[in-house]
Amino acid sequence: MAEELLPLIDARLPGVAVNHVRSYPSPRELTGAVGGGTQYLVFLDVASDKEQAVQLITEISQLGTGVQVFSLLPSNEPDLILRCLRAGAIDFLIQPFTNDQMDAALAKLSRVTTAAGSGAREPAKVFAVMPAKGACGATTIACNLAFQWKRFGAKKILLADMDALTGTMSFLLKTKSNRSFIDVLIRAHELDQDLWNGMVTHVNGVDVLFAPELLTEGLQDLKDPSPILNFARSTYDIVVLDAAGVYGEWNLAQARFANELLLVTTNELPSLQAAQRALSYLDTNRIGRWKVRLLINRYTRDVGLAREVIGQALHAEVFDTLPSDYDAVQKSLMDGKTVPSNTPFGKALAQLADRLSGTAETVKKSSGFGGLLGMFSRKP
Numbered sequence: 001m002a003e004e005l006l007p008l009i010d011a012r013l014p015g016v017a018v019n020h021v022r023s024y025p026s027p028r029e030l031t032g033a034v035g036g037g038t039q040y041l042v043f044l045d046v047a048s049d050k051e052q053a054v055q056l057i058t059e060i061s062q063l064g065t066g067v068q069v070f071s072l073l074p075s076n077e078p079d080l081i082l083r084c085l086r087a088g089a090i091d092f093l094i095q096p097f098t099n100d101q102m103d104a105a106l107a108k109l110s111r112v113t114t115a116a117g118s119g120a121r122e123p124a125k126v127f128a129v130m131p132a133k134g135a136c137g138a139t140t141i142a143c144n145l146a147f148q149w150k151r152f153g154a155k156k157i158l159l160a161d162m163d164a165l166t167g168t169m170s171f172l173l174k175t176k177s178n179r180s181f182i183d184v185l186i187r188a189h190e191l192d193q194d195l196w197n198g199m200v201t202h203v204n205g206v207d208v209l210f211a212p213e214l215l216t217e218g219l220q221d222l223k224d225p226s227p228i229l230n231f232a233r234s235t236y237d238i239v240v241l242d243a244a245g246v247y248g249e250w251n252l253a254q255a256r257f258a259n260e261l262l263l264v265t266t267n268e269l270p271s272l273q274a275a276q277r278a279l280s281y282l283d284t285n286r287i288g289r290w291k292v293r294l295l296i297n298r299y300t301r302d303v304g305l306a307r308e309v310i311g312q313a314l315h316a317e318v319f320d321t322l323p324s325d326y327d328a329v330q331k332s333l334m335d336g337k338t339v340p341s342n343t344p345f346g347k348a349l350a351q352l353a354d355r356l357s358g359t360a361e362t363v364k365k366s367s368g369f370g371g372l373l374g375m376f377s378r379k380p
Contacts, residue, residue, distance in 0.1 A: 001045055001072050004095065008102045013041075024052050026286065030059055040067045041109070043093075046084060047074045054087050055286060058256040061088025062291075068112070070105055072097075086226040124158070124236040126229070127356070128258035130243045130251065132265040133274035137297040139163075140329060141264055141322065141349070142242035143172050144338045146206050148353035154237040158200070160209040160228065162254060163244035164219040167211025174336025177201045180212040181228055182219075188227035196231060207236070223249040229257045246278045246287075255287045260356065262319075264295045267304035276314055293319035295352070300324045320355065322348045 002020055009018065042060060046053040053071070060069050071084040071092040081092050090112060091105045129145070131138035139161075146159035160181065161169035170176050179199045187195060200207040209228070212219065232239045243254050246263070255261050261282075265275040275294070282292065296310060299321035311318045325345035332339045339346045 004097045042069045046071045057087040057089050124233045124239045126239045126258045127260050128241040128254045129262045132278045136264045138264040139242050146240040147338050149238045152357050156236040157206045158232050158236045158239045161211040161242050170210050177210050180210050182212050184228050261291050262293045266298050296321040298324040320352050
């Protein structure tokens, strides 16, 4: 593929440095290879390992619009092409590579960069909130965190309950809907803004996409949330996903898609052991530690392990702690409202949102995309 591709690249992007990476990089290697604010064009061999390549496209897409991916395929496989595009590839080339293919691909890239430079909407920042084990309070955190973003001027916010089997967002908000994310998946081929507006429920300035109310056959076999996530990312400023956990393809896909993964545990020993297993599972499945934020919920210093000990035991920095505030949280659950900002939990959540907002601003500043020629370090 490289031998076919290099002459075409040299003829159209003359004088730009070319690096040939001969194996799929890990998430940690990826950020070192194409990070730092430099513009990159990545030509990715999808044939050698289809699954790993599609995962890698998703990982690259989270680095911002400064890195764009063309997927390279040995033959015309419509399903694989669609998976690559949904994962974040800007376009594709099919062997044998031709001048016409390259010209069309670069023309599409030029249109995308022009739109980015003309003030087009930045893709939403996506936060996936995942419990290390059940009853850690992840749904409460996700629900309250979504409404915090109104303080930072976010005009379009989505809160999505992505737990197909045990989602409780409708219970927390005391709101029901006849539509759920299953309806979005069923009608993904015709999804537009009008149809989407009929799927979400508007709650105090936040769009909420609920999990299905009734259990139906096949829910446990869900694997690909990309139709939901791609549309949401192109439509909203902030997306908060309330996930079922880290395990399984459905949840892993959300973890790969998210800009930041908030892993929620408590400082009790069973929860911490579950957090250790969850971190190991994420490592095994190429979810970079750089995006994982470890949250200790219901933290009480005199019960369970101290914050410093938790970090040492899990070999992971504790990003933040949220205090045990039973009365305030329970009252908010009974009323179907967010936890008041003047309570210990409410104050800690506001501080957490402040920290996450600062991280989002840093990422945003480094994600610009410039012109076509002279701006790329290329990786065939």
